[in-house]
Amino acid sequence: MFYFEKFLNAFLTPPGIIIVILLITGIISLKKALATYQKILAYIVVLTTLFLYLLSTGVGTILYVKPLEQAYSPPSLDLLQDHDAIVILGGGIILGNEEVELGPHTLKRLLKGFELYKKLDKPIVLTGGSPLGRDSLTEAEVMATVLEEWGVDYKDIIIDKSARTTAENALQVSEIFRAKRWAKVILVTSAVHMKRAIDTFQRNAISVSAYPTDYLYDYASLSWVDFLPGKDALEANISGIHEFIGQIWYKIQGR
Numbered sequence: 001m002f003y004f005e006k007f008l009n010a011f012l013t014p015p016g017i018i019i020v021i022l023l024i025t026g027i028i029s030l031k032k033a034l035a036t037y038q039k040i041l042a043y044i045v046v047l048t049t050l051f052l053y054l055l056s057t058g059v060g061t062i063l064y065v066k067p068l069e070q071a072y073s074p075p076s077l078d079l080l081q082d083h084d085a086i087v088i089l090g091g092g093i094i095l096g097n098e099e100v101e102l103g104p105h106t107l108k109r110l111l112k113g114f115e116l117y118k119k120l121d122k123p124i125v126l127t128g129g130s131p132l133g134r135d136s137l138t139e140a141e142v143m144a145t146v147l148e149e150w151g152v153d154y155k156d157i158i159i160d161k162s163a164r165t166t167a168e169n170a171l172q173v174s175e176i177f178r179a180k181r182w183a184k185v186i187l188v189t190s191a192v193h194m195k196r197a198i199d200t201f202q203r204n205a206i207s208v209s210a211y212p213t214d215y216l217y218d219y220a221s222l223s224w225v226d227f228l229p230g231k232d233a234l235e236a237n238i239s240g241i242h243e244f245i246g247q248i249w250y251k252i253q254g255r
Contacts, residue, residue, distance in 0.1 A: 058226030064240030084182035090128020090139030
């Protein structure tokens with residue numbers, strides 16, 4: 001009964017129910033299609049449905065997420081002892097009803113950076129501006145407040161609150177990097193985002209070591225549950241596609 005309920009829930013709630021509706025629509029359209037253009041449209045619906053299904057399952061993460069997340073692995077702490085600082089990239093904040101909160105990706109990045117701070121005793125650079133279209137505290141300011149609540153001395157925190165993109169993160173940190181005459185820094189961001197971040201920081205002449213965190217989908221052996229559509233897999237795969245597109249766009253722009 002438990003497995004049946006999981007299966008039923010997967011296909012009766014979004015994105016599963018949307019996949020079912022599209023698939024039924026595509027099959028019916030294909031059977032009733034008379035003109036060539038009708039058949040083409042029906043095939044487009046079916047292919048779109050199959051793509052959405054792949055995008056909504058753990059199987060899809062093998063294509064869209066894991067190649068990015070596995071590009072870098074967390075290094076041994078011994079290899080980080082000679083680094084000058086810990087750079088944490090913002091990943092979104094939430095303007096709540098009562099207060100501004102860290103988004104889940106930012107919180108995970110910040111927690112990992114804090115853990116490194118406790119072990120390595122290095123200053124922390126926080127970079128992140130205000131959300132697009134919002135007039136609020138910046139990501140860096142909210143992160144700094146949380147770090148202080150966790151016991152980090154404000155003197156160990158450097159804030160960049162102007163960066164709105166990964167490219168701007170790298171540009172602003174490069175100015176701090178040169179002003180402080182640092183040799184190398186530790187970069188903390190989500191694993192799926194790390195490859196684009198590293199490439200961008202290196203283009204700005206920053207010597208950096210990757211410390212990925214915030215993995216979006218589990219790495220257990222493939223099982224039947226990975227073939228069921230779900231919002232977690234959908235969110236992970238959309239993030240992966242966003243990163244692939246971001247890498248292409250940054251290469252076109254040369255940043």
